[in-house]
Amino acid sequence: xxxxxxxAVLVSGSGSNLQAIIDASERGEIPCRVGIVISNKADAYGLxxxxxxxxxxxxxxxxxxxxxxxxxxxxxxxxRGSGADLVCLAGFMRILTPVIxxxxxxxxxxxHPALLPSFPGTHGPGQALAYGVRFSGCTVHFLDEGVxxxxxxxxxxxxxYDDDTEDTLAARILVQEHRIxxxxxxxxxxxxxxFEGRKVKIRGEPKIxxxxxRNPDA
Ligand code: GAR
Numbered sequence: 001x002x003x004x005x006x007x008a009v010l011v012s013g014s015g016s017n018l019q020a021i022i023d024a025s026e027r028g029e030i031p032c033r034v035g036i037v038i039s040n041k042a043d044a045y046g047l048x049x050x051x052x053x054x055x056x057x058x059x060x061x062x063x064x065x066x067x068x069x070x071x072x073x074x075x076x077x078x079x080r081g082s083g084a085d086l087v088c089l090a091g092f093m094r095i096l097t098p099v100i101x102x103x104x105x106x107x108x109x110x111x112h113p114a115l116l117p118s119f120p121g122t123h124g125p126g127q128a129l130a131y132g133v134r135f136s137g138c139t140v141h142f143l144d145e146g147v148x149x150x151x152x153x154x155x156x157x158x159x160x161y162d163d164d165t166e167d168t169l170a171a172r173i174l175v176q177e178h179r180i181x182x183x184x185x186x187x188x189x190x191x192x193x194x195f196e197g198r199k200v201k202i203r204g205e206p207k208i209x210x211x212x213x214r215n216p217d218a
Pocket of ligand 1: 015112
C-alpha cells in the first residue's frame with residue numbers, strides 16, 4: 001500500500017467538498033488520501049460518501065458532551081488515533097476551541113463560502129446578498145482561535161447577480177470551493193507554504209495575471 005500522508009475530513013452535512021477531495025486524491029491530483037471521515041451528525045451524507053470509497057468513518061455527536069472543550073478533546077483523540085497529517089473542515093458546522101486548535105497548530109484547514117474577512121460565521125452567501133456586494137467567493141484558510149479569521153491560503157471569486165437567491169449564489173460558490181480545497185491541500189503538502197505573521201506566503205507560486213472585472217459590466 002502507498003505511504004501517502006493522510007487527512008482527516010470533518011463534515012456535518014452533504015460532504016460535497018469531501019467528495020471533491022476524495023476525487024482529487026483518487027485522480028492523483030493531491031499527494032494524500034482521506035484516512036478518516038468524522039461527523040458530529042450521524043445522518044450526515046458525507047459519512048455515506050466516505051464509506052462508499054472504503055474510508056473509515058466515525059460519529060462524534062456534540063450533544064453527548066457537556067462542554068465544547070470535552071467534545072473537542074474527543075475529536076483530538078479520534079484524529080490522533082487515525083494518524084492524520086492534516087485536518088480539513090469541510091462544512092463542519094461547529095465552532096472549535098483552543099483544545100483542538102492547539103493540538104494541531106497550523107494543521108487545520110477550513111473552507112468558508114465568502115471572501116474573508118467579509119461575511120464570517122454562518123450563511124456567508126446570504127450575508128453577501130443582504131449586503132449587496134457584486135462579487136463574492138470562497139476562502140480556504142488555516143484555523144486560528146477566532147471565527148474564520150485564520151491565515152488565508154486560497155480564494156476564488158464569483159459574480160453576484162441581481163436575481164440571485166441565497167441558494168443560487170451558494171451553488172455558484174460551491175463550484176469554486178470544489179476547485180480550491182484540493183488546491184489548498186496540494187499546496188499544504190508541497191512544503192511551499194510559509195507563515196509570515198498572519199500571512200501565508202507560497203514559495204515559487206507564479207503570479208496570476210493582473211485582471212479587472214466589473215459587475216455590472218455596463
Ligand atoms: C460549504 O459551502 C462550506 O463552505 C460551508 O458549508 C458548505 C458545506 O457543503 N461551510 C460553512 O459555511 C462554514 N462556516 P458540503 O457539505 O457539500 O461540502
